[in-house]
Amino acid sequence: GAVVSQHPSWVICKSGTSVKIECRSLDFQATTMFWYRQFPKQSLMLMATSNEGSKATYEQGVEKDKFLINHASLTLSTLTVTSAHPEDSSFYICSGYSSGVYSEAFFGQGTRLTVV
Amino acid sequence: AQKITQTQPGMFVQEKEAVTLDCTYDTSDPSYGLFWYKQPSSGEMIFLIYQGSYDQQNATEGRYSLNFQKARKSANLVISASQLGDSAMYFCAMREGGRGSTLGRLYFGRGTQLTVWP
Numbered sequence A: 001g002a003v004v005s006q007h008p009s010w011v012i013c014k015s016g017t018s019v020k021i022e023c024r025s026l027d028f029q030a031t032t033m034f035w036y037r038q039f040p041k042q043s044l045m046l047m048a049t050s051n052e053g054s055k056a057t058y059e060q061g062v063e064k065d066k067f068l069i070n071h072a073s074l075t076l077s078t079l080t081v082t083s084a085h086p087e088d089s090s091f092y093i094c095s096g097y098s099s100g101v102y103s104e105a106f107f108g109q110g111t112r113l114t115v116v
Numbered sequence B: 001a002q003k004i005t006q007t008q009p010g011m012f013v014q015e016k017e018a019v020t021l022d023c024t025y026d027t028s029d030p031s032y033g034l035f036w037y038k039q040p041s042s043g044e045m046i047f048l049i050y051q052g053s054y055d056q057q058n059a060t061e062g063r064y065s066l067n068f069q070k071a072r073k074s075a076n077l078v079i080s081a082s083q084l085g086d087s088a089m090y091f092c093a094m095r096e097g098g099r100g101s102t103l104g105r106l107y108f109g110r111g112t113q114l115t116v117w118p
Helices: none
Strands: A004-007 A010-013 A019-025 A032-038 A044-051 A067-073 A076-081 A090-097 A105-107 A111-115 B010-014 B019-021 B032-039 B046-052 B064-069 B074-079 B088-096 B112-117
Touching: A004 A090, A010 A019, A019 A032, A019 A090, A019 A111, A032 A067, A032 A076, A044 A067, A044 A090, A076 A090, A105 B046, B010 B019, B019 B112, B032 B064, B032 B074, B046 B064, B046 B074, B074 B088
Parallel strands: A010 A111, B010 B112
Antiparallel strands: A004 A019, A019 A076, A032 A044, A032 A090, A067 A076, A090 A105, A090 A111, B019 B074, B032 B046, B032 B088, B064 B074, B088 B112
């Protein structure tokens, strides 16, 4: 299947700092990528939809100024958690479609963020 | 209302036995897709099986099969001949058809933790 590469796989940062998470589609072009957040032992919740060349669409309740999404190319979407706080500690995972949204969704490996 | 409901927080099955993981869904869209993903402790999401709303036959992928009952809005995952490596969290998800910026987003259930014992 198609490959989505997400880095870093885990990161620990201090409160108040920013963290960037990268999501790359290695063998397909993704005009749209999806960013999900997962708290321990809970489901995946969509945070935002990343659109290549345009602004991201955020879900209700997600602070767009805190979770900055950039989708500058067809193979790279980034999520930056700005001024991170301990409550931002979570598992973040991206997803994309290799052949349009009616095909299989491929996920990155996920990033486990811990803010101390 | 929840779009995806998984009522089994945890399931236990003996190795080599079959197990069914329940999933019901709620949508008014006639076009939708149903997915099952496996999430081991490492966190990655592993695609298992897909069923489209217009598919006439139940999907099968190796040891995985999807028991699709459209009228009941259920899409249960059946794992045959369970293996120790099947122990993981399993998520049912749905993608609705339609237009707009959220086209392609997945709605996930709360998951079922499957434990396979020897």
